[in-house]
Amino acid sequence: MSSPFAIQLMNGCLASDIEQENQNTFQALQKAGAIEEVNGLWKLGSLYRAGRLYMGKDGRGYVEAEFKEQRDLLVEPDFLGDARHGDTVVVKRIIARRGRPSGKVLMVIDKAHLFTIAYTHRDESGNFMILDIRTNEPTYAKMEGMDLKAFKLGTVLKVDIDTDNVMEIFGTLDDPKVDEKISLALYEREDAFPEACVTEAIEVESEVTRSEHPDRVDLTHLDFCTIDPVTAKDFDDAIYFDLKNYTLYVAIADVSHYVPYFTHIDKEAKKRGFTTYFPHKSFPMLPRELSENICSLKPRVDRLAFVSKIELDRNSLKPLNEEFFEAIIHSKHRFNYDQVDEIIATDGRNAEGTVERLLTWLLPLQKITLRLRNARLKEGFDFRSEEIKLSIDAEHLLVNTQIETGTPSHSLIEECMLLANQAAAKRFAGDEEDQLGIFRIHEPPQLSKLEELLVQLASVGLYVEEYEDSPSLIRAIQKEAEKMGLSAEVDAMLIKSLRQASYAAHNVGHFGLGYRYYSHFTSPIRRYSDLILHRMIKAQLQDDEQEMEYLLRNIESLCARVSELERKEVKSEWDFRDRKFARWAATKVGEVFGAEVVEIEESGDAKAVLHADIQGIVVHLRADQVMLFDRVKVRISDVSIPQAFIQCEFVEKLSRDKMELA
Structure with a gap:
């Protein structure tokens, strides 16, 4: 997939649409004559192509075709310039009479990596080297006035990819606290916010004054509530069900009211794309001053919300009417999932006060969502994927794991959010093929x-x-x-x-859920995609053609951006988890565990899941003695902390009965 900037250059854009970090490159392309103005939009000339560079083992590069009628462009080593594998480049076509289409790199417009994460090491012969933590291959680094050999072995360095200068020292590999920095940096996730963002966030109002919002629908009399994990600090969504009219209200934090375009907060949110969740800490998309305060739908205070109101048919539960509007709500209670599961299990027998009142609609809604789920699974799929929750102590070591499965309370909220997400997507899903929006697609x-x-x-x-x-x-x-x-x-x-689900400007439906139209509307505190969708719906409601034109002109590049950021966010979370598993395994080298083979790779390796007190650990072993789903005993033989890799030796096969005892 091309970078957002490359998509803008191919589709055409205004100079004012270009992100700040791409302005210099844009001007250089203008100067080089690679882009031209067509009907008021700047676009790549016919001799040029923008795309991601892939390097072959023979040292030649390839820029992938973006359209069916194009062929990949070959770039000979002499024409690569400073471009590296994974960079997004602008290539000028070389017109030749015969041979495959080829080109010459004119400019790198987006680097795949701006820096390397490396660590100091000595091999078995005592030779000092600096190894790239991604590949474990030797790399180079220098630090003015310092001999890197003087540092403790295992020192983790952030190194500028162009100059080889050390930008930052993270700590050492023997300190578990370094894992957080490594996992964030490898996937370009951020922790602290720039000062300008925090300043803007502090200046935002700390409470809602109803009289200042006369145009909003006042829903403060309705019995909204939130249902979230026990540890949640930001509440994106609140629900209320009008049992008499069979109407569901899904109220979502009105982030777009507090985060205008092009503010420091907006630019930073666009750069982050998502909140990143590690077991011990979250790294939010928005400053906590917003996400955990004025934007959070806390109980017993007025809050601004963007509401999806859905009237259901009593028999079929199909939506009869769906509308969106800006409102003020006053959540009456904050539930956590465990409390709601307990209420469902006991049919709310012990409830009193506000909770008892809320249950007059919450319990009937739970039965309705059960019917909705059963109907959905006739078209969509139910895959049993267990989520493993890690507990980390003050020293950043893994203490225990817990398997989290979906419960009735999770399902209740999920079905309500699915209805709102579908309703939002339908607003942009016309019959024309060129209809644009921001859709959550799953091919x-x-x-x-x-x-x-x-x-x-x-x-x-x-x-x-x-x-x-x-x-x-x-x-x-x-x-x-x-x-x-x-x-x-x-x-x-x-x-x-x-295939992976992603964001796209053109709707192709969501295979896994079995939906024709789907998008993400319900989490603008932690997903930039939802914030974009809120802005689009508001522009639609206000007939703001200029705003809508700006959003749609750049929607393909925005979809590419958030899809890529989502992948980085997920990989960062997985990387951190694997680092904690590796540290645990390093204390168990030589010990024997039961395991189940879950994958046989073409390389001749196998992956197995350990059966231990700590759950979810994937280990590697040779595949020549095992088959898929074999129950086996394995010995932990080698652990790499830098690569978060656990190697095991096969010990013996087990019968299923023995496995239960292992």
Whole structure:
């Protein structure tokens, strides 16, 4: 996927649309004559192409085609300039009579990496070296007035990729607190906010005065409540159900009211894209002064909200009427998931006061959401994916893990949010192919990918004879897996064979959920995509053509941006988790554990999940003695803290009965 800036150059944009960090490059492209003004928009000339550079093992580069009618451009080593693998480049076509289309790198417009994370090391022969933490390959670093050999071995360095200068020293690998810095830096996630953002956030009002918002719908009389994890500090969403009129109100924090375009807070939120969650700490998209205060739908205070109001048919539960408006709400109670699960289990027998009043609509709504879920799963899919929650102590060491599964309270909130997200997407999902919006899409899997999975599953005796398409094949595989007691294992493999959900300007539907239209509307505190959607709906409601034109002109690059930032956010969270698992495993080298083989790789390696007090740890072993889903005993033989990698040796196979005792 090309960078957001490259998409702007290919689609055409105004000079004022260009982000601050790309202004100099934009001007250099103008000067070089690579972009031209067409119908008021700046666009790449026909001889030029922008795209991501991929390096082959032979040292030649390739810039991928963006459209079917194009072919990848070959870039010979002499024409690469300073470009590296993964950079987004502008290439000038070389017109040749024969041979494959080729080009010359004119300019790097987005670097894949601005810095390297490295660490000091001595090999077995005592040779000093600096290793790249991503690849474990030797790299280079220098520090003015300092000999890096003087530092303690395992010192972690942030190194400028162009100058090789050390930008920052993170600490040493023997200190568990360094993991946080490594995982954030590897995926360009930020912790502290620039001072200008904090200053802006402090200046925002700390309470809502109703008289200052006469145009908003006053819903403060309605019994809204929030349902969140026990540890939540920011409350994005509140719900209320009007039982008499069968109307659901989903009130979402009105972040777009407090975060105008082009403010320091907006620019930083756009740069971060998402809140990053580590087990011990979150790294928010918005300054906490906003996310945990005025934007948070706290109980018993007035708050500004952007509301999705959905009237349901009593029989079919299909939406009859959907509207959006700006409102003021006053949440009456803050529930956590455990409390609501307890209420559902006991049918609210012990409730009193405000809670008892809220239950007059909350308990009937829970039964309605159960019906909604059952109807949804006729079209969509239910994959059993367990979430593992890590507990970290004050020393940043892993203490324990806990498996979190969806409960009735989670499902209640999820179904309400799904209704609001669909309603928001429908506003932009016309019949025309060129209809633009910001959609959360999940493309159907390629049948060939699922058939590859079938071949693997045949090795454990799971067969599917008849199927018509991808959905019917997935359901058939799940049915067979359930008979064999392998539902969780097979679902994990199915999820891997599916495409990733992403954000797109053109709607293609959401395969996993079984929806024709879907977007993200309900979490603008922690997702920039939702903030964009709020702005678009408001521009639509206010018939603000100028605003809508600006948003739609740049929507493809915004979708590319948030999709890429989402991947980085998720990888950062996984990387941190794996670092904690590796530190735990390093204290267990030589010990034997039960494990289950979950993947056989083409490289001849296998992955297995350990059965230990700490759950969810994936280890690597040679595949020549094991098969898929084998229950085995393994010995932890080697652990790399820098690469967060755990190697095991095969000990013996176990029967299923023995496995339960292991």
